[in-house]
Amino acid sequence: MIISDIQRFCMHDGPGVRTTVFFKGCPLRCKWCHNPETQSYQKELLFYKEKCIGCGICKACDKETCIVCGACAKNCPTGAREVAGRECTARELYDQIQKDVAFYGKKGGVTFSGGECMTQIEPLAEVLKMCKEKGIHTVVDTAGYVPFGNFEKVMPYTDLFLYDIKLFNPEKHQKYTGVSNKLILENLKKLFSVGVKIWVRIPIIPSVNDNIDEMRKIKEFLDECGTPEKIELLPYHPMGESKSQALGKTPHLFEIPDSEKMKSLKEIFE
Amino acid sequence: MDFFAVNGKRPIRLCEETRKFAFDSLNHKYGLETWSTPAVSMDDYKGFQNLSPLQKYDAVIERISKTAPIRICDGEKISGSATLGMAISHNIPADFGGKPVFSSSISHLTIDFETVIKKGVNHIQKQAEDALKKYKGTEKEPFIQSCIHCLQCMKMWHERYLEQLKNKPEYRANYENLKNVPFEPAKNFYEAVQSIWFTFAFVRLCGNWPGIGRIDWLLGDYLEKDLADGMLTLDEAREILAHFFIKGCEWVKGGNYGSGDAQHYQNILLAGVDENGKEVTNTVTYLVLDILEELGISDFPTTVRINKNTDKKLLKRIAEVIRYGGGVVAVYNEDLIIDSLTDYGYELKEARKFANDGCWEIQIPGKTFFTYIPFDSLQILQQRTFDNYGTKVCFADFESLYDAFVNDLRSEVEEIIATRNASRFIYTAVPTKEWKWAPDMPCTVVSLFEQGCIEKGHSYLEGGPVYNVASPHIGGLPDVVNSLYAIKKLVFDERKVSFAEMMRLLKNNWEDNETLRQYALNKYSYFGNDNDEVDIIAKNIISDFSDICDNLESGYKTPAGISTFGRQLDWSELRMATPYGKKAHNVLAGNFSPTPGTDKEGATAIIKSYCKADLKRTVSGAALDIKLLPSSVNGENGVEAISSLIKGFVTLGGHFMQLDIADTGLLKKAQKHPEEYQNLSVRVSGWNARFVTLNREWQNMIIAQTGSDL
Incomplete structure (x- = not known):
């Protein structure tokens, strides 16, 4: 499998203290994506201009001919050049996850995120199984745009799904994420019917979905298909900006929703 | 508010x-x-200059007890106040000829409040009277006489508070509560709190900084009984205890x-x-x-x-x-x-x-003399092992470098203890084997509340307490670990630079190779990131350092400890560039916490790195700070x-x-x-x-x- 990063002591990706694994590769192209280096399934070179001291040790090749061999990043003394993406086995990943087992307690554990971890389903299922066998609490963070069969493969080893709903309006969903939300909503419905634990998470993106109408529709849909253990509204943050620039992409910026707005939208779900 | x-x-x-x-x-x-x-004045005390230090001390304590301002705060529930300003600066608050009579006072101890609340200060008085019989006519008599004198002074000060409170109807409860304690055993929670506070305030009034210790262990039974008897509600108890903290x-x-x-x-x-x-x-x-x-x-x-x-x-x-x-x-x-x-x-x-x-x-409260001897291990590495990054130093491999450092560490610690030398690494006084430590510094008030002193007829500073501890504290440990690790990687493992060239670069404060400095700084995972390869160096140094401390010949206990307590600030002036990419005079690691900026994996990784060492060996303590x-x-x-x-x-x-x-x-x-x-x-x-x-x-x-x- 290919992952981009592992972060320890994460407090916002499920209950308790967690280690979050970011899988690389995603079928969606959300305009507000805060992990743009996890979209492609290939390794990518990031260049942080502000960190470069111009030492020339990287002997950087042309962007056009770059095959992401990683030689420049390896020698770069300041970390201005960095490769996103590394191949690893389920075993290697598990070894990293178990490092914080003393801190997980009963609530905490591992969260598989991304990118879309559910698109690398075989290795995901394998590492989930390993964690489960060792009693580590497991969370899968997904946007749901995968065949439902994938859910069936990981369900036995997953304690909780964090399930994103970005938009209810299908046209807007297509426009802002690059894919239709039909499969996403269908999968969520099915997932509810199987009776697994779900937290629904909604990123709040000003001018895209930060309106009462959109939230009400999501609420109506949820009322119809099941009760999530929790609904979290996550305010947009521009943390993807520097990474996006480092990838040579033009970041798409939005406003940061104010706390009043967040509060009024949250009330809809209470 | x-x-x-x-x-x-x-x-x-x-x-x-x-x-x-x-x-x-x-x-x-x-x-x-x-x-x-700030202080009481001894200027009008006849013949003060000709008194012995202990006689001066007794005169000072008496004057403080008789003349220090009495303060009763609006609405206070417990009484007694350390009202002389020089005590805030860690000194006995008494002047003579415009100068402090003594140079310092006592801190770094938790006194015996258990005896105070359970047996009362009168019990200590009785002990002192017994000791006087025993030591009458011996060289120990003056100290015991001083103990009895200081207890009388405490009583005088107590009387002054009672007198003030007695005349104020709104402080009737304070008066009734203070009448019995701290001289008699406390009968209930309220008295017990007052007993601890009054004793604490007196010891502080006389310039010392004692710790309180296990307050729930001291007070718990009194409170449970009062609650059960319906003498007190939980809210009332909280108010009383809050006044202790506020005072x-x-x-x-x-x-x-x-x-x-x-x-x-x-x-x-x-x-x-x-x-x-x-x-x-x-x-x-x-x-x-x-x-x-x-x-x-x-x-x-x-x-x-x-x-x-x-x-x-x-x-x-x-x-x-x-x-x-x-x-x-x-x-x-x-x-x-x-x-x-x-x-x-x-x-x-x-x-x-x-x-x-x-x-x-760590100390056993109420019966331990404690001091610690802080020193900077990074300076030992830089100045001794690397000879100030001299040209004659060379190590063929990591193991011989490590052994050389541990030898230097051993010599330095042994020298400190043997010569009592406040050398470049330390500032504090080190006791001698015979406990002639600070003969010009009487400390009777503190000695009253330290078990062993009255029995042995020796003050707190003369080996009186049951346990006497001077703990060598290693500072700059994470910086030594990172320095050794960077040399291991750059010089011995990856051969990016020769040892001699490394010394030259460091002597030159990294001025002529920014690229390698950046590489050293950014490319390795140093102490605090749960990296076994570097953490094991810390583990080994702690084990070797503890062996060194345990084998010291000193006449007192010398358990190992790890600290800087902020001395990384003072030491920064004397420190040269480090192999892991920090320039000279940077402020580096505090206590046993990662060097600022090198911890990249978060709090759990810091704790893991820290815990890999056998911290049972650092008997005096090893502090980890996490923000x-x-x-x-x-x-x-x-x-x-x-x-x-x-x-x-x-x-x-x-x-x-x-x-x-x-x-x-x-x-x-x-x-x-x-x-x-x-x-x-x-x-x-x-x-x-x-x-x-x-x-x-x-x-x-x-x-x-x-x-x-x-």
Whole structure:
């Protein structure tokens, strides 16, 4: 499998203290994506201009001919050049996850995120199984745009799904994420019917979905298909900006929703 | 009337008057008043100059007791005040000819409050009278006479308070409560609190800075009985105890003072087992946490003893209090510490009683002389092992470099103890084998409350206490570890640079190879990132250093400890560039915490790196400071996060950990607008300080430590 990063002591990706694994590769192209280096399934070179001291040790090749061999990043003394993406086995990943087992307690554990971890389903299922066998609490963070069969493969080893709903309006969903939300909503419905634990998470993106109408529709849909253990509204943050620039992409910026707005939208779900 | 919180709003349980009392105290009302009367004058004392030090001391204590201002604060529930300003500066508050009579006073000890509340000060008087019979006519007689004299002085001071209170009808309860204690055993909770406070205040009035110790263990039974008998309600008990904490702020006076104005070593411990192994946690434990949570008083650095069986409810409560910021509550891993003490040779029952001194150094309270001997191991590496980065130094491999460093460390520590040499690495006095330590510094008042002194006829500074400890404290340890690791990687493993060239670059403060400096700084994972390859170096040094300490020939106990207590600031002037990419004179690691900027994997990785060493060997202590951002502990998951860190810390074998919640943005704002942040407290290094009372250098150091995005 290919992952981009592992972060320890994460407090916002499920209950308790967690280690979050970011899988690389995603079928969606959300305009507000805060992990743009996890979209492609290939390794990518990031260049942080502000960190470069111009030492020339990287002997950087042309962007056009770059095959992401990683030689420049390896020698770069300041970390201005960095490769996103590394191949690893389920075993290697598990070894990293178990490092914080003393801190997980009963609530905490591992969260598989991304990118879309559910698109690398075989290795995901394998590492989930390993964690489960060792009693580590497991969370899968997904946007749901995968065949439902994938859910069936990981369900036995997953304690909780964090399930994103970005938009209810299908046209807007297509426009802002690059894919239709039909499969996403269908999968969520099915997932509810199987009776697994779900937290629904909604990123709040000003001018895209930060309106009462959109939230009400999501609420109506949820009322119809099941009760999530929790609904979290996550305010947009521009943390993807520097990474996006480092990838040579033009970041798409939005406003940061104010706390009043967040509060009024949250009330809809209470 | 807000009490500052980094996160959220502090709950209100205390009555308005008590909150006002706290607010005034924290905003310098009594501190400034105390400061304005610095000392008693001995100028008119006939023949003062010709007295012996001990006679001078006795005269000074008598004058203090007879003439120090009496202060009764509006609405106070317990009485007694240390009202002389020089005591705030760690000195006996007496002048002669415009100069202090003595050069210093006593701190770094927790005195014997157990005897005070259970047997009464009169019991100590009786002991002294017995000792006088025994030592009459011997060289020990003057000290015993001094003990009896100081007890009489304490009584005179007590009488003065009773007289004042008697004439004020609104203080009738105070009067009735103070009549009996501290001279007779306390009969109930209210008396017990007053007994501890009055004794504490007297010892402080005479210039000393004692710790409090295990307050819930001392007071728990009294409270449980009063609650059961219906003598007192829980709310009343909380108010009484709150006054104890508020009165403890009577030296808070604002201004900039280097290491802050909340540093008077009045430490408190909570929870843990008693001498028979039974858990102590009781109603007082929770009342103390209530008070700290509501008022955010940081002047009593409070540490909770955690063990594998600690109640979840208590852990949650600690996490809730920590979350408001201020670094008021820290934790000990009690299981490890008790093992550590028994391995070192203390009886199990004694070990279970452990408390601490001024910051977090472990001691058996009420019967231990304690001092520590701090030194900078990074300077040993740079100046001795690397000969100031000289051209003649060369090591063929990592092992021979490591061995050379440990040999230098051994020589240095042995020299310190053998020669009592306050050399370039240390500042403190080191006792001799015969305990001729500070003969010109009498210390009878403290000696009264340290078991062993009266029995042996020796003062606190003359080997009187049951245990006498001078603990070598290694500083700069993470920087030595990182330095050795960087050389291992750059010179021996990856051969990026020769040893000789490395020495040349470092001598030159990295001026002519920025590329390699950046590489050293950014490409390796140093201490604090859960990297076995580097953490094992720390583990080995601690083991070797502990062996060195355990084998010292000194005549007293010399357990190992790890600390800097902020000395990384002073030491920075003497330090050269480091192999891991830091330039000369940078402010580096504090205590046994990662060097600022090198910890990249977050709090759990820091704890893991720290716990890999066998910390049972550092009997005196090994402090870990962790700063968390408010954002990582907000919301309902925040309490869970903090208690998980504490649980992991205990499971993995940590010793002492202080968690603080702070962010650089907030601290920078406070630096700019101190007037708006008078009560923003931060954990400094074993103690707390109101951030705005730190001087600029200290403030910057705290900001740098907070910089890492955990």
